[in-house]
Amino acid sequence: MQGMIEELSNLMGVSGAEKDVRNYILEQIKPYATDITVDTMGNVIAFKKGKAGYQTIMVSAHMDEVGFIITDITDKGYLKFATVGGIDPKILVSKRVKVGKDKNDGVIGIKAIHLQSKEEKSGKVSLKNLYIDIGCSKKEEAEKKASIGDYAGFAPRYMTLGNNIVSKALDDRIGCALLIELMKDTYDPDVYFCFTVQEEVGLRGAKVATHRIKPDFTIAVETTTCNDVADAKEHEFSTIYGAGAVLTLMDRSSMSDAKMITNLYKKAKSLGIPVQYKTLAKGGNDTGAMQTAAGGAKSVSLSIACKYIHSPVCMANKEDIHSLYSTVKLCIKEGCLS
Amino acid sequence: MMETLKKLSLCISPSGHEKNIREIIKESVSELADDVTIDPLGNLIVHKKGPGKKIMICSHMDEIGFMVTFAEKDGFLRFCTIGGIRAKNMVHTKVVFQNGVVGVIGVDGDIKEDKIIFEKMYIDIGATSKEEALSMVGIGDVCGFYTKFAIMGDHICSKSLDDRIACYIAIETLKNIKECPNDLYFVFSTQEELGMRGAKAAAFSIDPDMGIALDVTNTGDTPEAQKMVVKLGGGAAIKIKDSSVLCHRSVVEFLKNTAKQENIDYQLEVLPSGGTDAGAIHLSKEGVPSGGISIPCRYVHSPSEMVSMHDVVECTKLLTAVLSTEI
Numbered sequence: 168m169q170g171m172i173e174e175l176s177n178l179m180g181v182s183g184a185e186k187d188v189r190n191y192i193l194e195q196i197k198p199y200a201t202d203i204t205v206d207t208m209g210n211v212i213a214f215k216k217g218k219a220g221y222q223t224i225m226v227s228a229h230m231d232e233v234g235f236i237i238t239d240i241t242d243k244g245y246l247k248f249a250t251v252g253g254i255d256p257k258i259l260v261s262k263r264v265k266v267g268k269d270k271n272d273g274v275i276g277i278k279a280i281h282l283q284s285k286e287e288k289s290g291k292v293s294l295k296n297l298y299i300d301i302g303c304s305k306k307e308e309a310e311k312k313a314s315i316g317d318y319a320g321f322a323p324r325y326m327t328l329g330n331n332i333v334s335k336a337l338d339d340r341i342g343c344a345l346l347i348e349l350m351k352d353t354y355d356p357d358v359y360f361c362f363t364v365q366e367e368v369g370l371r372g373a374k375v376a377t378h379r380i381k382p383d384f385t386i387a388v389e390t391t392t393c394n395d396v397a398d399a400k401e402h403e404f405s406t407i408y409g410a411g412a413v414l415t416l417m418d419r420s421s422m423s424d425a426k427m428i429t430n431l432y433k434k435a436k437s438l439g440i441p442v443q444y445k446t447l448a449k450g451g452n453d454t455g456a457m458q459t460a461a462g463g464a465k466s467v468s469l470s471i472a473c474k475y476i477h478s479p480v481c482m483a484n485k486e487d488i489h490s491l492y493s494t495v496k497l498c499i500k501e502g503c504l505s
Numbered sequence: 506m507m508e509t510l511k512k513l514s515l516c517i518s519p520s521g522h523e524k525n526i527r528e529i530i531k532e533s534v535s536e537l538a539d540d541v542t543i544d545p546l547g548n549l550i551v552h553k554k555g556p557g558k559k560i561m562i563c564s565h566m567d568e569i570g571f572m573v574t575f576a577e578k579d580g581f582l583r584f585c586t587i588g589g590i591r592a593k594n595m596v597h598t599k600v601v602f603q604n605g606v607v608g609v610i611g612v613d614g615d616i617k618e619d620k621i622i623f624e625k626m627y628i629d630i631g632a633t634s635k636e637e638a639l640s641m642v643g644i645g646d647v648c649g650f651y652t653k654f655a656i657m658g659d660h661i662c663s664k665s666l667d668d669r670i671a672c673y674i675a676i677e678t679l680k681n682i683k684e685c686p687n688d689l690y691f692v693f694s695t696q697e698e699l700g701m702r703g704a705k706a707a708a709f710s711i712d713p714d715m716g717i718a719l720d721v722t723n724t725g726d727t728p729e730a731q732k733m734v735v736k737l738g739g740g741a742a743i744k745i746k747d748s749s750v751l752c753h754r755s756v757v758e759f760l761k762n763t764a765k766q767e768n769i770d771y772q773l774e775v776l777p778s779g780g781t782d783a784g785a786i787h788l789s790k791e792g793v794p795s796g797g798i799s800i801p802c803r804y805v806h807s808p809s810e811m812v813s814m815h816d817v818v819e820c821t822k823l824l825t826a827v828l829s830t831e832i
Contacts, residue, residue, distance in 0.1 A: 460709075462544065463703070
């Protein structure tokens with residue numbers, strides 16, 4: 168599975184331009200699905216027929232990642248950009264990026280420390296002071312390599328650090344890889360494995376996919392915030408890195424079905440699967456769209472603790488990936504423990 | 506009458522955990538309806554059949570509250586909020602969990618008064634260790650305000666009159682309706698305080714021709730209050746707008762004309778901020794003409810919400826008259 172996470176996270180798929188990721192997934196899941204639909208927004212909906220008399224489960228992971236869109240090209244050939252999804256401008260300085268369909272190399276520049284005024288040194292990094300440098304010195308030259316409206320993303324550079332993996336877009340390619348892996352098994356309920364688009368810009372793909380499927384239960388497989396770093400207080404960790412699959416009780420977008428989530432927690436614990444509750448009600452994911460769409464569904468969010476999320480160096484723990492895999496599988500096999 | 510209201514108000518059922526309040530309401534409406542169902546999000550949908558068009562009447566049964574997220578080793582509980590609550594108003598407020606455990610909200614000692622945020626607050630349930638605390642309540646358990654139900658002349662003051670007062674009005678209206686020319690769906694909705702989530706799902710399933718939200722509204726009748734004409738005792742408030750909806754003119758006119766015809770005391774509500782289930786209903790599917798009947802309420806989202814019984818009676822009369830008229 169780790170090979171697949173590496174391949175998936177190295178692909179570019181900023182929200183609205185998920186094609187490369189979609190094509191990879193379509194290729195992988197072909198042998199395991201009863202039926203595959205790509206809907207109008209680009210969601211991949213893979214159906215796996217179960218036995219009669221069971222309810223319908225929708226499991227989602229989003230294919231898109233945060234990134235950039237080119238908004239202007241300056242006379243000197245620099246590319247101005249807007250962010251797609253939530254990105255902290257502070258983390259952008261000196262990052263390598265890939266621009267456009269041809270994935271041309273670029274770097275995000277800022278004025279050298281020698282030249283910064285006192286105010287600039289202590290001030291905050293603002294998007295308006297940042298640009299992508301693709302090595303061109305004139306507008307005309309830059310226009311041959313990029314145009315307004317092109318997407319850009321963090322340059323891929325996957326690596327292993329001890330028992331951890333580090334890459335861009337682990338949010339949510341880990342989820343995508345887990346879904347592909349889960350599709351290899353068989354289940355009693357009808358299961359729709361959905362690889363959604365545009366989660367990072369407002370859970371948009373999941374909303375229409377849910378309308379099509381009208382599930383009884385939904386499970387979002389996600390990455391989530393982890394503040395388990397130096398100086399943080401324990402109750403502000405959000406999640407504990409390496410402590411197992413994260414069960415979200417509530418966040419800004421949704422509230423997991425109280426019975427489902429507590430039953431799942433107990434059942435996982437009894438089977439020795441490491442699980443933890445998220446301790447901050449922040450962030451949001453596809454569950455927000457899935458639980459209220461088309462008459463509503465009982466929902467849970469299951470995640471992995473991810474350090475430095477929404478950056479080129481998202482970090483996740485290998486054991487946690489296995490815990491999450493086991494927890495999602497348990498949830499599906501047990502008919503969502505409702 | 507006050508006993509029912511008291512029971513509805515004091516029941517602890519924050520958003521997502523509406524089972525307790527749903528049981529109480531279900532028991533009081535089951536004799537009055539043709540069909541009672543519970544949908545996946547926990548909405549209680551009470552159907553009173555009629556030959557005409559479908560009207561969805563929505564009063565939310567959830568309330569604001571708190572959820573335990575973490576237990577400190579000395580037994581104090583960290584928590585997150587459910588719904589919109591101001592941190593500084595909650596200092597030293599008493600809360601009660603669904604299992605009856607009582608707690609007090611405190612603030613970390615190093616936090617200055619103007620820097621109070623929920624991340625720096627805790628609930629003290631009298632436990633002295635993490636183990637003891639977690640034997641009393643679990644992570645994910647929810648609590649609401651611990652308070653008394655007070656009758657103050659024509660006014661009543663208690664927790665969660667937002668929106669249990671509307672649940673009460675809906676139940677009373679169900680009792681009052683003799684003729685039923687329209688097909689009525691009374692929805693006691695869930696998770697309104699988190700963004701009208703229950704109403705959104707219910708409106709999709711019901712697919713109504715008209716939506717009416719019953720909810721509380723702010724007033725402008727206290728010293729130096731924000732300018733607003735709604736006042737306690739001024740009668741049923743017919744909603745013109747809030748942040749979530751611009752009420753359909755035909756619904757507003759229908760409510761106003763009915764109030765005039767029946768000599769019901771009413772006032773007009775233009776709410777600068779805040780939303781109601783009408784916000785979710787009116788955008789469902791191809792769109793649903795929607796409006797609201799609001800109950801004026803002081804100190805909304807506090808343990809001491811206050812309404813006037815005169816207004817409650819007028820709201821009930823108005824809703825009864827409206828639903829008895831064929832749309």
